[in-house]
Amino acid sequence: MGTRERLADPVRRVGVRVEGVVQGVGFRPFVHGLAQRFGLTGHVGNDTEGVVIEAEGAREAVSAFLKALRVEAPVLATVDRVDVVDLACRGGDGFVIADSDIHGPRRTLVTxxxxxxxxxxxxxxxxxxxxxxxxxxxxxxxxxxxxxxxxxxxxxxxxxxxxxxxxxxxxxxxxxxxxxxxxxxxxxxxxxxxRLRLVDASGLPLEGDPVSRVAELLRAGAVVAVKGLGGYHLAVDATNPSAAATLRARKRREDKAFAVMVPTLDDARRLCHVDDIEARVLADRRRPIVLLDRRASGGVAPAVAPGTRRLGLMLPYTPLHHLLVREVGTPLVLTSGNVSDEPIAYTDEDAVARLGGIADAFCVHDRPIHVRTDDSVVSTWRGTVVMVRRSRGYAPEPVTCAAAFPRPVLACGAELKNTVCLASGRRAVLSHHIGDLKNVETLRAFTEAIEHLARLFDIRPAVVAHDLHPDYASTRYAVEESGLDPVGVQHHHAHVAACLADNGRDDSDERVIGVAFDGTGYGTDGTVWGGEFLLATCAEFERVGHLAAVPMPGGDVAVRQPWRMAASYLHGVDGAEALPVARRQGARWEQVRRLLDSRLPVPRTSSAGRLFDAVAAVLGVRDTVTYEGQAAIGLEQRADPTCADGYEVGIADRDGTLIVDGPGLVRAVVDDRGRGSEPAVVAARFHNALATAVGRTCRTIADRTGVRTVALSGGVFANRLLLTRTADVLERDGFTVLTHSRVPSNDGGISLGQAVVVGARDRATRR
CATH class of the missing domain: 3.90.870.30 (DHBP synthase)
Known part of the structure; x- marks a missing residue:
């Protein structure tokens, strides 16, 4: 039969393959309903690559059916690809859902x-x-x-x-x-x-309706561990000061804010300022924690979020949550079920064992959780959702990259805020948030995530990417345990590459100016980097500028004690010992001064995070911290957003490398405060000065190279004030500015960047 005759046939039979997020989202019943609507016969089924369909009927009806597959797909579905082939017509009756085919390569996406x-x-x-x-x-x-x-x-x-x-x-x-x-x-x-049930701290059952009893306990000030979708939460009445303080003490979480669940958007608006975009994100099917600006009249207890103008709110996302918040009638603290620095508990036995000293009762059920998954955390910036922690509701949906990976990659991520990434084809599958790789339980979660994602997506990596730091647990796994060819990727290059992939720029050899500001990253020169200007593609980079490196007295101890960085930045400055920060530390300040005067080896760092620490200590924001970034967060909170001026910052050229004078900036802060300027104004001027220095440095690099695109990455750019000021400065100067949205700017995005770097190097080698 010729082509013209086939086109004239009134009946058409097609074989269709649909790929994407099409399993577990009602796609087969959706197809079944479409087939009935258009009077088609055939079948639909799942296989390891997606959904397969055979459909036969009137030619016009088949065409309409194929169009509707994309246009009318179920709300949870994501259709990446629809392949259609014509088949010989054979007639038949009805349209059925066929049994799943479990054989073959697994390329379907799990929602x-x-x-x-x-x-x-x-x-x-x-x-x-x-x-x-x-x-x-x-x-x-x-x-x-x-x-x-x-x-x-x-x-x-x-x-x-x-x-x-x-x-x-x-x-x-x-x-x-x-x-x-x-x-x-x-x-x-x-x-x-x-079935739901309630047990006491020793695991013995408590009588009565579990939901009603939990509500009674919470109203009475108790701490209750509640089993959620991805693990256990610890819950208290957020309006009860005693309950919030008790939870904080038992959980050993001294200062970091708790997340709060509210019943409705109206309740969220009573606690925080909520614009239209934030309202949409709060009510989205993913239901992340959304960081919002608090109202002065907010009704949560002070211990819920001490010392911060922002509050993390979320709406109920399981039926149990809806029942609880409605029955309790107040906002609830709902924080991860763990002791600080441990992963979230997700099995019943582990929860009772690890949380028995925290919770007064446990609301448990007998549906096992297979993958522990923390709540996601997002913010908004310039009308865009910005990922802070990408986990429940987002994982394991892949990031679609612009360029394909020549060989499958496993990327092991960083030490803090760890995620792993498995990449194949154009898909980069990021894991849920795993956490800080500092204990055996988190390391177990790390290896479990790798094995589970590799099995679900049938990705057999041929190469493993890792950070250059030799003592990271993720590095040791890659080099010693993975059994794969290890490839080291510099930490800040990974940050920039992640930003490029986040913006669909990973398929180009075009160079960008990567500004990577964070707390800690292992440099190629053996020092601790963190305030970097890189001339970079996804495949390679050149360090063309950085913040001036200063001693880091005590090494990692200085991360927990920001006053040490103040002592370092002010070393040799006349009168520094008379500053309030020095007087608060007394003899300890003098010990650090003597250490810096000695010839003993002290690690050096160009870290922007440590610069923020120094200024925070000088302004009396924090001398010590209990969690990563606390001093910098406090400094941003202290800054007056209406202040528009800043300080002059020196930028030196040292053999072609631009050096931003961080010590001079800290001295300007000290001098301004000494003249009587309010801490809020001084903090704002510091932010503005650093943003201007970034702009001037990028302009000099652009004049030398012609590169006019800047990628901003690293955890320091989670600071919305710094991000806004920096982007404004660069855009006024005509730069194209790339920022993060799909993956975090912090170390949660490092694994994506590592994978992208390896993929780009592979493509360059093949060329």
């Missing part, structure tokens, strides 16, 4: 966990329904996904719901193509699904 949809929420609070107040209600549009998936394809036997056999009523819904639970894998009800 992230999603907040309770409106339909399920209405059902949760409908006293006439059989799922009234059932804390595990879900459907194809919402509920657990990544945290319960053991393997693909995404079918019930491959999830932690495998042990729960469907009752007759749930089975009817599951098998009914017209029901919104058609082939919803976590479907269940009180007759056949998981």
């Amino acid at each position: 992230a966990d999603s907040a309770t949809c409106e339909a399920c929420l209405a059902e949760l609070f409908d006293p006439r329904g059989r799922r009234y107040r059932y804390p595990f209600v879900n459907c194809t549009d919402c509920g657990p996904r990544y945290t319960i998936v053991r393997d693909v394809p995404y079918d019930r036997p491959n999830t932690t719901m495998a042990a729960f056999d469907l009752c007759a009523a749930c089975a009817r819904e599951y098998d009914d193509p017209t029901d919104r639970r058609f082939h919803a894998q976590p479907v269940c009800c009180p007759e056949c699904g998981p």
